Amino acid sequence: MFPFCFEWMWDMSHMVFMGGLWYALTIIGLGMTFCIGKAFYDTFLDKGKDDHHH
Amino acid sequence: MKIDRRCFLSLGIGGAAGLALSPIPWKLADDSAIWTQMWPWTPVPADGETTYVKSACTLCPGGCGISVRKVDNRAVKIEGMEGHPVNDGGICLLGLSGLQLLYGPTRVKTPLKRAGERGEGKWVKITWEEAISEVAKKLGDLRENGESSSVACISGTDKGSVPTLFKRFLSVYGSPNFMRMPSVLDSYELALSLSFGFAAQQGFDLEKADFILSFGSGIIEGWGSPVRMIRAKSSWRESGGKTVQVEPRLSNTAAKSDKWIPINPGTEYALALGLAGVIITKSLYRNDFVKGSTSGFDKFAGLVLSAYTPDAAEKITGIKKETIEALAVDFARAAKPVAICGRGQGRAQGSLGELMAVQALNALVGNINKEGGIFAFPNPGYMAWPDYIADDIAAEGIKKERADGAGSGNFGYAKNLTNRFAETVKSGKAAVNVLFVLESNPLYSLSDTNTVKEAFKKIPFIVSFSSFMDETAINSDLILPNHVYLERYEDVYVATGLSKPVVSLSKPVVSPQFNTKHAGDVVLLIAKEMGSPVADSFPWKSYSACLEEILGGKWDKLVREGFWTDGASSTPVFKTSSGKFEFAGGFIDLAALFAPVNAEGDPKAYPLLLIPYDSMRIASGYIGDPPFAVKTVEDTVLKGKDALVEVNPATARAGGFSEGSYAILKTPKGSAKVKVHLFDGIMPGLVAMPRGLGHTAYDNYLAGKGINVNELIGTVEDPASGLDAAWGIRANLIKA
Amino acid sequence: MDSALIPRGVKRCPTWQFALWIGAAGAVLLWGVFAMLLCWFKGLNQTNMNDAYGFALWIWADLAVIALGGGAFFTGFLRYIVGKDELKNIINYAVLIGFICYSSALLILAIDIGQPLRGWFIFWHANVHSMLTEVAFCLTCYFGVLTIEYVPLILENRQIDKIPFFHRLGHNMHEIMAVFAATGAFLSFFHQGSLGGVSGVLFGRPFGYREGIFIWPWTFFLYTWSAAACGPCFTILITKITEKITGKKLVKQNVIELLAKISGWMIGTYIIAKIIDTWYWAKVTAPAAGFNLMDFYSNNPFYGIWILVLEIVICGVVPAMILISEKGRKNPAALMTAIILAVLGACVNRWVMVLQVMAVPVLTFENWVMYYPSWQEVATTILPVAYGVILISLSYRYLPIFPQEQELNPEA
Amino acid sequence: MKEEQSKEKVKKFGMVIDLDKCTGCGACMVACMAENNVPFKEDESKKLDSITWLRIYKLTNGKPFPDADICYLPRPCQHCGGKGEHGHSPCVSVCPATATDYSKETGIVSQIYTRCFGCRYCMAACPYHARYFNWWDPVWPDGMEKYLSPNVSVRMRGIVEKCSFCFHRYQLAKDKAYFEGRREIEENEYQTACTQACPAGAIAFGDLNNPKHAVYELKKSSNAFRLLERLQTNPKVYYISGREWVRRAGDNYLKDEKK
Amino acid sequence: MSTPDDKTKGVSADTGGEDAIASFKGVDEKEQGEGPGGFVILFFIIGFVASLIIGWVVFPKLLYSQKRQPVDFNHALHVETVDNGCESCHIFREDGSYAGVPKLAQCADCHQEVQGESPEEKIFVEEYVAKEKEVPWLVYSKQPDCVFFSHSVHVKLAGMDCVTCHGPIGESTSLKPYEENRLTGYSRDIWGKSMAGIKKNSWDRMKMDDCAECHEKETGRKSSVQTDKDACFVCHK
Structure with missing residues (x-):
């Protein structure tokens, strides 16, 4: 799963497969970080802002 | 500012974050996975120094050399000994499973004395001193009362030093009743004494023979020395030797033969005589040998030419006369043809007539006492025993009639009639007060088990020397457990079928695992305990000292190489009164000798015939099948606890059975619930069942599985010899 | 009692009734959990699987729930990528059903492996050439996506929504939901396919083996296609069952029909491809291994040719024709029949x-080796059903799953 | 050192089993069990959960009495090389956790018990049913575990195992050779337990690439065949039989197919 | 997963919507007034640091049990007196297998009687040699059962020295405590002393990855179809 794992090889299969996997994980991870981070910021740090966005 | 639940939430989140950055979750995940790789309840065998110990296997009469791999003090694997004259590196599955017997749960771990009712399984542990003095006292009392001949011993074999010690003990003590478990060897020995004129064993130079005509012998199913026979079978494939199997069932031997000739069971003798007839008619016999070295030929020829013409033989055997004629020609024209008999592994004695008829074939082709033929060599003479001293009581005792009737009356020739023992004891004809059981399991492996049970009930004191909790041991009064073969010294004489006598030495591969004693030592101790005069004939300090002494010069070679063999096969002479080979053993009434042996039972009530068969994968003698061997048994033979019987599809259809359906198998001796297995390789009208299943003793890996065929079959006394001539029994399959 | 948790403007059954319902499902759940614990502690000897049936009921259940849960990714795909706006009225439920299906699949997999504590080896020591590796990775990732899609729904619970952080979090997640949905669709296309690959790559097993492109056997594509086709039918089926049980109309008919229509066309195209695949397999692939088609369907008591007819004609062609025709979709009985057949297919x-x-x-x-599952296998397979019932019941009761519910049930 | 090792010849260990010699005695099965610490349980008659790395099948020709014929066929792991000898045997590439492997140096398909987590995909993939799952904890009664060999790991419940061509014997033989300063081992130094035990001498084992080894010539026999060759699994176990029906039983043929 | 506009609709249709917003606005104000950050962050840090300490300091102590060797052996002293270095006592058997820790008989060759002043030697002679009892040494480098490790190939063929894997144990004058992982039963020396998995010397750890690393570098074999490295069966059994 990681390049330091015994099974890892720098070949096409690994690059495509793990590439796709890490790509998806990155998007999900970044997306969630953004959502949580922004919610945190809005709630606890940026108190001036009206939470009612409409 | 106050501490509220958000603070605790925060504490938790912080804790979780810290935890994730600590080794705890990762190391625990890793370690718990490793824990599953080394679950504490999964054994890890300790490593150590690997060594090999050469020894001999005694699990069957085959006498293979073994090489046991040890790691430090543990025996871990049994392999065949390279260069051994019997097996040369090969080994059978039973031999391979030996360590399961050594370390297995069925071992009797210490001397046991019965506490409850017989067979109840309640025992008290006693010391060896107590056990020996109890036996000695009992024997001493009987001897004083003049009942010394009421002591009997049943042994698995009569070859080798330990059975000889027992026999010697009985002789010195004053009893003639040393018995060996029945086997086709009884017939061969009897036949040889009649036709060759001396107590001998039959040897077969099968490897060099080029045409083997087998009357139902399970050449690759455990006949003779199983590994040697399987090797011989392979050698014929390379040398071009031909094999023909005459048998009603497509056994493995039949399947591996060049030709399989199904025959009506029990009519093998008629085929042999029919073949003899053809050979004589066509003058294919070796005139020189028949003329020069045989006696009684004319009488024999007269009988077969009149009563066993090909047509007559066809009628009896169910084999087409063309087949018979062709077979006779092939057999007689072969350079080194050999005819052998002894059904399956040879556990049944068989009729003397059949054996003599087969032997006659060997004589007709003159393949006797030469390379690629058959031999007779004298009973083992490799041991040098000092004479024993028999006092008056002993001299008188051994003159008494044996409990099985052998050697007297109608059965003057017979040495052992253990098959008759149960009946005579049960009926009260013979009184037995003490029975020793050595390396055998008569309660399981004698035919008609129920009669044996009844007989045993009449014997007040049964002493088992068994290493294992077998059926007989459970039903005994005292168990004096022997070391198993991997813990003891013993000479192993190959009793069956080799072209030259071979003796191997069984050695202690590991030290005794439990509080057991060598049966040889126990006899010495009992004798010693009884004191003079019995003790005088047993001067040895221990069994191993005795063995070393009686083996003399062979001892060193045996210890060094593991085996000893007599190079020249001895005595190419006949010691009959005529000095020639006696056709039909000199019997006067040949028609009586060659009488058909009918299966027990009324054909109307029992339209089918039950025949037992042998398999390499099911040990059927003294040794119960170890777990590994049971594992190899096919599910068409044993399924769960159910035994499957082989039935021809046509027969099954007629009875309304399909594959796997339950049936009650009934014979005049008993009945059992079995499953039906359809097999195209069996003659219609027959039901075949393996020997070796249906144990009630031993461990859960063996007990309760299948049916003991001996419960369903009985004995048929051969009027010519007193031997058990039964080859099966009439039977019926009824829907369950 | 729990009225503070129930969304405003909708009517729910009394608490005792709900508790009774949950209790009944919970009992079944506990039975399943008991069987699961047996399997974990005593090992897989609790099952009737054997060396011939290394894969059995559980793997089937896994493949089936994942196919049926495919409604989530495909509806999401249609809603966010293709832009079928009407589907917003059913997407919540599709996501919930998908979440249940996928979590169930993972749970069953965790029971199904002989060494659950080493299960993570499939990730750490991954062999990328194995279809099962791909399944495990995509399944887990997509389950993550489904969780992300389900979480905002939970956050919409009246009480949770009151907390500003959660309110904002839910809002933010809604904002970028299309990104997640797209990632989910990408993952789904692959893992649905890999599941197809699981048997398709077995070149030692002529019944399952199929040729294909590069590393992908045809079953790879057929599985994705069939999951996209039949998954939505399962969403509709569960919706209909929910409506039946609650006695309320929850989703407007036009939404159902739109999904049914798309599903119909998907099934239609899928079944054509499946027929071609079957034909080619019967005529070329299997004979090369020495098998005639009927070798696979005779001489055994169960797997007759009927099963092929059932799969392709009755559960393939028939529902496709019904769903493609407008008349069929408009007829409630025909629609139900088609949906059930498609799910069965x-x-x-x-x-x-x-x-x-x-x-x-x-x-x-x-x-031929026949197999029937042990009660432990059945119980652990029913476990997810009970768990699904409970999760749906809780979600329906406390979360605004059906946006059209109020409108359709104004009297409440 | 790299250079030195590359000089080692590529081996392809395989077996040739003469079915006309095989008597079905079962010694090979037990030799395998005894050598490889194969466990046993009380009921082993349910063959579908009975671990027998080497299993003997009983083949019948399907004809009625008296034309019926039987043949025994011992089936170890076939150590498939896969299409074109690339080592893509049916089982190897499907393992999700890399617990089974194909060595290009020996041609042996390995199974690493401690890595396997019991998904059983390889079992599903193997058309020979050569792979076995440990449905039960291995239990040796009453001290019987004393006979276990330290050369082969005891397997735990929940994983797949199979015949390894007694690879530990290869390891030990090489150990000895290295200790004696040799690089290569002789044919007789590495033989499987079943080969060694077979009383009929029906099993030959060796390097299929090495002309000095018996199997090299044996496999070329016109009576030699392999199981399911049509699936292109490319097994390294060859069988020999003079009987047409036996050879034909090695593969599937269409009913209307000409020979 | 309803969308923001649905929500607007839902909320505005709900008469209670405004109240709800007002109520959590109120909460916000209250918290603002009391300054929320302080304790929350403090508690976060407390939790964080506490579990780090537990994880890095307490956990290893709990995970590993410490055992003393039955006799405190002085390697340095012995290496001085023997001729052939490590192989004087740690021998190969004739079949090429490695005997590992010497058996009692080997030691007893010299230590039939107490020779020196060391109390440990006295224990050894009295407790073990005299009673003919094997010393239950705890082997630091004991590999798990699944590993086949050939000393023969590493030492005889590849000519490796002992130190590379075992470290300078020959220079030690006393035996360190044997640490055993309570969960796995492994010696700690296999997984390595460092909980973070940091390796400074080649002998710090003996995990599979360490074997693999060296094998890749030294042999360059690519016999495994799965990994293009050394095949699994090279080291596993």
């Missing part, structure tokens, strides 16, 4: 591709 397909692959003897001297 996916299940039968997964069944034969798992179980029959195992049953067919390959060595000439072996026989």
Whole structure:
């Protein structure tokens, strides 16, 4: 799963497969970080802002 | 500012974050996975120094050399000994499973004395001193009362030093009743004494023979020395030797033969005589040998030419006369043809007539006492025993009639009639007060088990020397457990079928695992305990000292190489009164000798015939099948606890059975619930069942599985010899 | 009692009634959990699987729920990528059903492996050439996506929504939901396919083996396609069942019909591809291994040719025709029939591709092996159903799952 | 050192089993069990959960009495090389956790018990049913575990195992050779337990690439065949039989197919 | 997963919507007034640091049990007196297998009687040699059962020295405590002393990855179809 794992090889299969996997994980991870981070910021740090966005 | 639940939430989140950055979750995940790789309840065998110990296997009469791999003090694997004259590196599955017997749960771990009712399984542990003095006292009392001949011993074999010690003990003590478990060897020995004129064993130079005509012998199913026979079978494939199997069932031997000739069971003798007839008619016999070295030929020829013409033989055997004629020609024209008999592994004695008829074939082709033929060599003479001293009581005792009737009356020739023992004891004809059981399991492996049970009930004191909790041991009064073969010294004489006598030495591969004693030592101790005069004939300090002494010069070679063999096969002479080979053993009434042996039972009530068969994968003698061997048994033979019987599809259809359906198998001796297995390789009208299943003793890996065929079959006394001539029994399959 | 948690403007059954309902489902759940614990602590000897049936009921259940849960990714795909706006009225439910299906699949997988504590080896020591590795990775990732899609719904619970952080979090997640949905669709296309690949790559098993492109056997594509086709039918089916049980109309008919129509066309195209695949397999692939088609469907008590007819004609062609025709979609009975058949079709397909692959003897001297599951297997397979019922009940009761519910049930 | 090792010849260990010699005695099965610490349980008659790395099948020709014929066929793991000898045997590439492997140096398909987590995909993939799952904890009664060999790991419940061509014997033989300063081992130094035990001498084992080894010539026999060759699994176990029906039982043929 | 506009609709249709917003606005104000950050962050840090300490300091102590060797052996002293270095006592058997820790008989060759002043030697002679009892040494480098490790190939063929894997144990004058992982039963020396998995010397750890690393570098074999490295069966059994 990681390049330091015994099974890892720098070949096409690994690059495509793990590439796709890490790509998806990155998007999900970044997306969630953004959502949580922004919610945190809005709630606890940026108190001036009206939470009612409409 | 106050501490509220958000603070605790925060504490938790912080804790979780810290935890994730600590080794705890990762190391625990890793370690718990490793824990599953080394679950504490999964054994890890300790490593150590690997060594090999050469020894001999005694699990069957085959006498293979073994090489046991040890790691430090543990025996871990049994392999065949390279260069051994019997097996040369090969080994059978039973031999391979030996360590399961050594370390297995069925071992009797210490001397046991019965506490409850017989067979109840309640025992008290006693010391060896107590056990020996109890036996000695009992024997001493009987001897004083003049009942010394009421002591009997049943042994698995009569070859080798330990059975000889027992026999010697009985002789010195004053009893003639040393018995060996029945086997086709009884017939061969009897036949040889009649036709060759001396107590001998039959040897077969099968490897060099080029045409083997087998009357139902399970050449690759455990006949003779199983590994040697399987090797011989392979050698014929390379040398071009031909094999023909005459048998009603497509056994493995039949399947591996060049030709399989199904025959009506029990009519093998008629085929042999029919073949003899053809050979004589066509003058294919070796005139020189028949003329020069045989006696009684004319009488024999007269009988077969009149009563066993090909047509007559066809009628009896169910084999087409063309087949018979062709077979006779092939057999007689072969350079080194050999005819052998002894059904399956040879556990049944068989009729003397059949054996003599087969032997006659060997004589007709003159393949006797030469390379690629058959031999007779004298009973083992490799041991040098000092004479024993028999006092008056002993001299008188051994003159008494044996409990099985052998050697007297109608059965003057017979040495052992253990098959008759149960009946005579049960009926009260013979009184037995003490029975020793050595390396055998008569309660399981004698035919008609129920009669044996009844007989045993009449014997007040049964002493088992068994290493294992077998059926007989459970039903005994005292168990004096022997070391198993991997813990003891013993000479192993190959009793069956080799072209030259071979003796191997069984050695202690590991030290005794439990509080057991060598049966040889126990006899010495009992004798010693009884004191003079019995003790005088047993001067040895221990069994191993005795063995070393009686083996003399062979001892060193045996210890060094593991085996000893007599190079020249001895005595190419006949010691009959005529000095020639006696056709039909000199019997006067040949028609009586060659009488058909009918299966027990009324054909109307029992339209089918039950025949037992042998398999390499099911040990059927003294040794119960170890777990590994049971594992190899096919599910068409044993399924769960159910035994499957082989039935021809046509027969099954007629009875309304399909594959796997339950049936009650009934014979005049008993009945059992079995499953039906359809097999195209069996003659219609027959039901075949393996020997070796249906144990009630031993461990859960063996007990309760299948049916003991001996419960369903009985004995048929051969009027010519007193031997058990039964080859099966009439039977019926009824829907369950 | 729990009225503070129930969304405003909708009517729910009394608490006791709900508790009773949950209790009943909970009892079934506990039975399943008991069987699961047996399997974990005593090992897989609790099942009727054996060396011929290394894959059995559980793997079928896995493949089936994942196919049926495919409604989530495909509806999401249609809603966010293709832009079928009406589907916003059913997407919540599709996501919930998908979440249940996928979590169930993971749970069953965790029971199904012989060494659950080493299960993570599939990730850490991944062999990228194995279809199962791909399944495990995509399944887990997509389950993550489904969780992300389900979480905002939970956050919409009246009480949770009151907390500003959660309110904002939910809002933010809504904002970028299309990104997640797209990632989910990408993952789904692959893992649905890999599940198809599981039997398709077995070149030692002529019943399952299929040729393909590069590393992907045809079953790879057929599985994705069939999951996209039949998954929405399962969403509709569960919606209809929910409506039946609650006695309320929850989703407008036009939404259902739109999804049914798309599903119909998907099934239609899928079944054409499946027929071609079957034909090619019967005529070319299997004969190359020495098998005639009927070798796979005779000489055994269960797997007759009926099963192929059932899968392709009755559960494939028939529902496709009904759903494609407007008349069929408008007729409630026909619609229901088609939906049930389509769901059954996916299940039968997964069944034969798992179980029959195992049953067919390959060595000439072996026989057909039949199998029936042990109660432990059945219980652990029903466990997810009970768990699904509970989760749906809770979600329906406390979360605004159906946006059209108020409108359709104004009297409440 | 790299250079030195590359000089080692590529081996392809395989077996040739003469079915006309095989008597079905079962010694090979037990030799395998005894050598490889194979466990046993009380009921082993349910063959579908009975671990027998080497299993003997009983083949019948299907004809009625008296034309019936039987043949025994011992089946170890076939150590498939896969299409074109690339080592893509049916089982190897499907393992999700890399617990089974194909060595290009020996041609042996390995199974690493401690890595396997019991998904059983390889079992599903193997058309020979050569792979076995440990449905039960291995239990040796009453001290019987004393006979276990330290050369082969005891397997735990929940994983797949199979015949390894007694690879530990290869390891030990090489150990000895290295200790004696040799690089290569002789044919007789590495033989499987079943080969060694077979009383009929029906099993030959060796390097299929090495002309000095018996199997090299044996496999070329016109009576030699392999199981399911049509699936292109490319097994390294060859069988020999003079009987047409036996050879034909090795593969599937269409009913209307000409020979 | 309803969308923001649905929500607007839902909320505005709900008469209670405004109240709800007002109520959590109120909460916000209250918290603002009391300054929320302080304790929350403090508690976060407390939790964080506490579990780090537990994880890095307490956990290893709990995970590993410490055992003393039955006799405190002085390697340095012995290496001085023997001729052939490590192989004087740690021998190969004739079949090429490695005997590992010497058996009692080997030691007893010299230590039939107490020779020196060391109390440990006295224990050894009295407790073990005299009673003919094997010393239950705890082997630091004991590999798990699944590993086949050939000393023969590493030492005889590849000519490796002992130190590379075992470290300078020959220079030690006393035996360190044997640490055993309570969960796995492994010696700690296999997984390595460092909980973070940091390796400074080649002998710090003996995990599979360490074997693999060296094998890749030294042999360059690519016999495994799965990994293009050394095949699994090279080191596993």
